[in-house]
Amino acid sequence: MTLPGDQTDVLLRIAEALERLSPPSVPTTDWLGHPAYVWTGTAARPVARLDAPALPMLRGIDSQKERVVTNVERLAAGHAAHDMLLWGSRGMGKSALIRAAIRAADAAHPGGIALVQVAQEALHGVTDLFAELGKADRSFLVFIDDLGFEEGDGAGPRILRSWLEGGVEARPANVRLAVTSNRRAIVGRSMSEQDDPINTRDIVDEKLALADRFGLSIGFHNCDQDAYLAIIGGYATDLGLAWEQSDALEWSRRRGARSGRVAWQYVNELAGRAGKAI
Known part of the structure; x- marks a missing residue:
């Protein structure tokens, strides 16, 4: 049946309005084509070149460097590897070491591993990220830099625990986490907790329990x-x-x-x- 011209125009305008209301399609990410990515919370932005120092340029952290490099190389090779927490003093090369280890592992196993950096404000979308990475035939190190939860934030630590401990939102087998923080416990301590002689130990133990869920917890100490x-x-x-x-x-x-x-x-x-x- 042929509609009158005015009715056809109305239907076209309705269809165009519906298209404007519908969310734009999220472009498909090529998870095999780049050495690094930045996760925004809803999508990934590829990084064509990973900016990282050569490993010999990282001085004064030889023990920490050996442990991180070995673990990342295992992940790139498809072997069992640990989630990592790098904690301690500022400016001692924690994040630079993560990037350098990825660069070295990728050179040894071309295309075998990629770094995916996630900002703290994008943590809510990491479960969706895991779903995508689990489908890719590649290993990934999801990197959260300078992580710290505020006092009273119970949701953030619980989500992190679920990722590490095999909950329904846990990271897939080809993905491991690397987190840097200025505090080993990740969650800070308030003055009231420090002054309470009854529950201080219990509170500290509970907070350190989150750090203990990382297979590697590596301290970076002040430089004398x-x-x-x-x-x-x-x-x-x-x-x-x-x-x-x-x-x-x-x-x-x-x-x-x-x-x-x-x-x-x-x-x-x-x-x-x-x-x-x-």
């Missing part, structure tokens, strides 16, 4: 003066840069800290003074 100078010396030797101990110490005093990050910033300053690119 000798370690700070040794890190600078290693970098400077490799790069052919002249330096003086007193100048390096003055740099750290002006920054108000000693860490691997501050050491690298000083080396970058040395290279700039010498007119070199690094």
Whole structure:
């Protein structure tokens, strides 16, 4: 039956309105084509090149580096591997080590592993991410950087526990988690808890129980003066840069800290003074 022209126009306008109301289709992610991705909570953005230092450039964390690199290499090879919690002092290379380990594992097992970085505000969508990654013929390290739950946030830690402990929303077999945090317990302690002589131990034990669900819990500790100078010396030797101990110490005093990050910033300053690119 042929409709009059005015009725046809009405139907076309209705169809166009419905199309505008419907959510846009989410583009399909090629989970095999890139070394890294950023998960927004609803979709993934591919990263064509993973920005990571070469492993020898990470100084002063040899023990931590060996454990992380070995675990990531196992995951890339399709072997049993642990979820990892890297906790402790700022600026000691926790997130840089994760990226560097992925880069090294991908070089050893081309296409075997990818990094998927998830911001804390996108944690609500990680279950959907797991559903996608579980279908891909590849290993993935889901990376949550600088994680910390506020006091009174019970939902966040419970979700994290469910991912780690085999709940209905647990990560699939080809996926492991890597989390960095400034606190081993991830959840901070309030002053009232610290001052309570009755329940302090129970509260601390409950919070550390979340950290204990990671197969590897690796501490990164403050950098003392000798370690700070040794890190600078290693970098400077490799790069052919002249330096003086007193100048390096003055740099750290002006920054108000000693860490691997501050050491690298000083080396970058040395290279700039010498007119070199690094």
